[in-house]
Amino acid sequence: xxxxxxxxxxxxxxxxxxxxxxVAKLHTxxxxxxxxxxERALKDGPVLxxxxxxxxxxxxxxxxxxxxxxxxxxKPNAGTIICIPVFxxxxxxxxxxxxxxxxxxxxSFPGTKNxxxxxxxxxxxxxxxxxxxDLVIDFHTGAAQRNNxxxxxxxxxxxxxMELARIFNPPFIVHSRYIAKSVREAMSKRxxxxxxxxxxxxxxxxxxxVKEGLMGIQRVLEHLGMRSFKQDLDPEREPILIRNAxxxxxxxxxxxxxxxxxxxxxxxxTILGIVSDPYGREERKIKSVSNGFVFCVNEAPLVNKGDAxxxxxxxxxxxxxxxxxxxxxxxxSAD
Numbered sequence: 001x002x003x004x005x006x007x008x009x010x011x012x013x014x015x016x017x018x019x020x021x022x023v024a025k026l027h028t029x030x031x032x033x034x035x036x037x038x039e040r041a042l043k044d045g046p047v048l049x050x051x052x053x054x055x056x057x058x059x060x061x062x063x064x065x066x067x068x069x070x071x072x073x074x075k076p077n078a079g080t081i082i083c084i085p086v087f088x089x090x091x092x093x094x095x096x097x098x099x100x101x102x103x104x105x106x107x108s109f110p111g112t113k114n115x116x117x118x119x120x121x122x123x124x125x126x127x128x129x130x131x132x133x134d135l136v137i138d139f140h141t142g143a144a145q146r147n148n149x150x151x152x153x154x155x156x157x158x159x160x161x162m163e164l165a166r167i168f169n170p171p172f173i174v175h176s177r178y179i180a181k182s183v184r185e186a187m188s189k190r191x192x193x194x195x196x197x198x199x200x201x202x203x204x205x206x207x208x209x210v211k212e213g214l215m216g217i218q219r220v221l222e223h224l225g226m227r228s229f230k231q232d233l234d235p236e237r238e239p240i241l242i243r244n245a246x247x248x249x250x251x252x253x254x255x256x257x258x259x260x261x262x263x264x265x266x267x268x269x270t271i272l273g274i275v276s277d278p279y280g281r282e283e284r285k286i287k288s289v290s291n292g293f294v295f296c297v298n299e300a301p302l303v304n305k306g307d308a309x310x311x312x313x314x315x316x317x318x319x320x321x322x323x324x325x326x327x328x329x330x331x332x333s334a335d
Contacts, residue, residue, distance in 0.1 A: 001044055004080060006132050007036060014042040016075065023089075023124050024117055032090065034121075036129070037069060037083040045079025046224050047132055050217065052084070052139040054106050054183065055098075056091020057202040061139025064213035073217065076226040082133060088121070095203065097143065107179075109186035126186060135164070136187055136194040137220065139213060142201050145300040146308065149262035150199040150212035156243070156316075160193055167223045168195065168216035169235040171263060172295050174242040174313065201299065240293055242313030249306050250275050251284050256303040260294050260310070267291045272310050275303060286310070291318055 004011045007019045020033035050068060052061030065085040068074050074081045086092045090099050098104055103118035111122025142148040151172035154161040165173045176196070178185035187194045197216065199209035219235075221227040250256065258273040260266060266288040276283040286309060296311035303309065 004040060004132070006038060006082070007128055009038075011038050011040045011080070013040060015040060021124055021128055023121050034084060034087060034089055037074060037085075038080065039075045040080045041076040041078045041226070043078040045076065045226055046134045047080045047082065048076075048220075048224065048226065049082045049084070049129065049133040049136045050074070050139075051087055051136060053086035053088050053092055054138065054140065055104075055143070055202075056086075056088045056093070057095055057097050058139070058141040059203060059205055060141050060200040060209045061197070061213070062086055062092075063205050064139055064210050064217070067210065067214060068217060073221065073227060076221070077228070079224065079226045081226065082129070084129075087125070090117070097202070106183055107181045109181050109183050110189075122183075122186070125183075126190075130187060130190055130192065133192060135224075136183075136192060137168075137197060137217065138183060138194060139197045139199075141199060141204075141209075142296055144298075145201060146296050146298050146311075147201040147262060148198040148311075149295040150209055151197070151242075151295060152216075152239075153196040153198060156241070158193075161195065164193065164195055164220065164223075166239060167219050168197075169219055169237070170197070170199075170212060170216060170239055171237070172242055172293070172313065173239045174198075174245065174295070240313075241316040242293065242295065243316045243318075244292075244314040245295075246290060246312050246314075247308045248272065248286055248289070248310045248312060250303040250309055251286065251305065253304045254278065254282075254284075254302070256298070256301060256309065258297055258299075258309075260297070262294055262297055264294045265292070266294060266312065288312060290314055 001013050016039035019036045024032045052065050062085050074083050099118050101117050105118045108118035109122040110126045111119040150170045151174050152165040152170045153174045153176040154165050156175040200206040254275045254277050270288040272286045274283045292312045292314040295313050298309045
């Protein structure tokens with residue numbers, strides 16, 4: 001078998017280890033360490049990384065990976081599974097999206113050794129973790145008070161990524177090009193495959209979202225030959241493929257009430273919600289400007305003019321009917 005060494009530790013076949021990646025120090029000079037779980041099978045196979053907590057307030061992904069470890073699913077029959085339940089330790093400790101310097105870790109890749117705190121995090125990941133993995137599943141939620149329907153984001157023109165996304169079988173697969181300085185872009189440049197799972201909202205554990213993540217992981221593990229599961233994992237649905245996406249924004253500031261939910265199919269003219277003043281004098285309806293599906297809803301009761309309220313996705317089939325070739329990019333900041 002091939003030798004497998006990560007973070008200065010050789011992992012023997014059939015063995016596992018709980019390791020630490022040193023990334024920075026607190027003001028007290030106490031080291032801040034990212035906990036990394038590694039489990040290796042007796043049989044060679046792919047190396048899969050399950051990662052969450054890129055943003056410190058995105059708890060759903062952390063809970064998904066916690067349960068994977070708790071259930072022992074991270075112990076493969078073939079290959080190696082690496083789990084990083086909480087990557088952005090600073091954000092997690094402060095229950096906030098960014099690092100203490102206000103930077104978004106997922107806009108700091110590939111990073112530099114002596115750069116900003118976020119850049120150092122990214123640098124250590126790309127140096128010490130990235131070279132060893134074949135496939136990454138990175139777990140996120142919607143930012144602020146935006147609630148995402150469970151979805152996989154990937155580049156639809158990448159056949160391998162699309163195959164893996166279909167195997168994961170989320171309710172939605174959303175076309176999303178690589179965003180500059182994101183971990184997806186950095187890993188892609190290294191020739192690695194990466195899927196981004198979005199589901200739910202910040203500072204929350206939503207059981208349906210967690211369930212979708214766990215089922216997806218099981219399907220991928222079976223597909224890769226890394227584990228087998230007793231329960232039936234055959235999908236009972238076909239994922240909805242979202243090719244184009246458009247945000248609908250608040251027409252004015254006020255009290256926001258939504259009339260639709262994630263997963264709802266809408267058409268041109270469908271009333272999605274209203275924004276009103278707090279005194280009962282004025283209400284403005286928000287109508288869909290396209291046919292498609294709602295896959296993100298802002299749950300804030302009070303909004304400002306221009307706030308993103310609904311993310312409406314047009315399916316591949318609808319895009320073909322319209323004859324459009326240009327892909328509208330998501331403005332969701334979680335990726």
